[in-house]
Amino acid sequence: MGSVKDLTVIKKPEDDRTGIGRFLFSDRYSVFDYGEMPDLIENKGKALCLISAYFFEILEKDGISTHYIGLVEEEKAKRLDELDGAVNEMEVRLVRVVEPERTGSGYDYSIFKNLNGNYLIPLEVIYRNSLPEGSSVFRRLRKGEIGPEDLGLTEIPTPGSRLEKPVIDFSTKLEDTDRYLRRREALEISGLSEEEFEELAELAEKIDRIITEEVGKAGIENLDGKVEFALDENRKLMLVDAVGTPDECRFSFDGIEMSKEILRKFYRKTEWYRLVEKFKGEENWRGHAGKPPKLPEDLKNAVSEMYMSACNEITGMKFFDTPSLKDVMKKISEFMEVYDG
Template sequence: MGEMLYQGKVKQVWSTDDPDILEFRFTNQISVFDQIIPSLIPRKGESLNRTTAHWFKLIEEEGICGTHLVEVNAADRCLVRKVEVIKEPGMIPQDMEWVFVPLEIICRHYLSGSAWRRFQRGELTALQLGVSPDCEYGAKLATPFLEVTTKFEAFDRNISNKEALEISNITAEELDAIFDAVLKVDALIEREAAKNGLIHVDGKKEFALGPGRKVVLVDTFGTLDEDRWWDAEAYANGECIELSKESVRTHYIETGHQASLKAARDNGTEEPPIPALPQNVIDQTANLYSSMYERLTSKQF
């Protein structure tokens, strides 16, 4: 019998009888703005587990990069190869294998979410994003826009490639290999999502370096939690219909919670607790996770 090693926002990490293998147990919890909502979404954990496993298998079949998935051992659980996690910035040995890269890589294909808000504030320029200065929300970017954020700070922070190399102590070539894997994975996701009328707007990914310091994709990705999705037919008609956790974020923006939370964080005061979701939003979200599994994988939930 294993023991719980880590309790995350949406999953638990457990040890197994094999010291090189961990078990991920996905919960039905949901979080936004780095706060866990005191409401459960039925079968959400199963949706995340099965969706990520679907992508891992496709990536391995197409030879894009390695993955840490060993097997799916229950609807809401999977076994993965253990990687060492070193949180101290700059302390990862450059010859170490099966080690986590302490960065999150975000790849954006359309102007939305926080990138749109930063664009409006002038923190991201039209030239950087490959859009016209007078573009509107939802504009398609000329090329995928890659960003790197911190992983082990209190809040994720956008950083330069230079700082990313300092924090992770990986080489520029290894970071380029990670970027290359992100672009290839997203091309696969875009292709598959389009089959069922979906647009892959953006998403985040995490990596390790495995045998020979080769890139290994880890954790969860390509789901409603890590990625943003729109309906392609609606987009063609000029409408951005959110088919992701963004709809839950929108609920808390509209109720004013996000503004109160941001003010507290900016002022260094106590954060307001996040209220529970109303039942209608819980039901809508549960239906979204199940229906989106089917649209992303072309499999029955």
């Protein structure tokens, strides 16, 4: 079980063969790497499942290999246009998840050098089309972890900057707390050759372009997002996990962010968040931070509508009876103003 998705293994992956599993997209949510939060957001799981399926099917038509098999309805794997209603279960091909070895000073990834294929690449690949306020890039710039040259820029950017060319960024996937990586370190821990690593970065850019074009039809701007990859049994790159959703991407509508950022903004005003910032990275930091507070009911309902409306308008199918995305995002903007204040 993950913080927001559950996995049922139908057939285990083997060294040289992928398996089969089913993702159950829940109504849980997670922020700041904490894990499961105290509320459920109604129909979030179904909306994310359907949006992700939509993009897997679009990307496959463009020749991109994915682990997607279909959506589960009445115990059958179906394509999106074959469904009778909204579902929250997806059938996928499974690869091995090989864990790096925990050491006193960090993690040892040497095992990945000896894998032939059929494994999850231990990276999150992040594309950035712009640098909205709240982007982790500004914190890393302040701390000197990266410079503007790492972003292909000649000077320090300001919040809201649009990038002429997308930046491809990397973080760890299998560590207790996500850690951003420079490109050379990402290559080193991935187990990929330099040619395979370049192909991975180019594939992330292509996926970014397709998502940007598709959501643009619904008036949504794709600011940044993450994708995850595996090598299949033939050592071919394969897109895995979920893709193109408001949880994997930072979307904007009429200048209003339509992502988990509104939830982050609410929590940044709390004492719980202050403790997260204080203890994160230490052993048992979640225990030291304590249990997060529950969301206000009206905020929770507005976020639920955001997910459902986004699903209707991105897929072009009316799965949910909910207001238009424009009306929902106007309501979200009012909450944003409160939490920005």
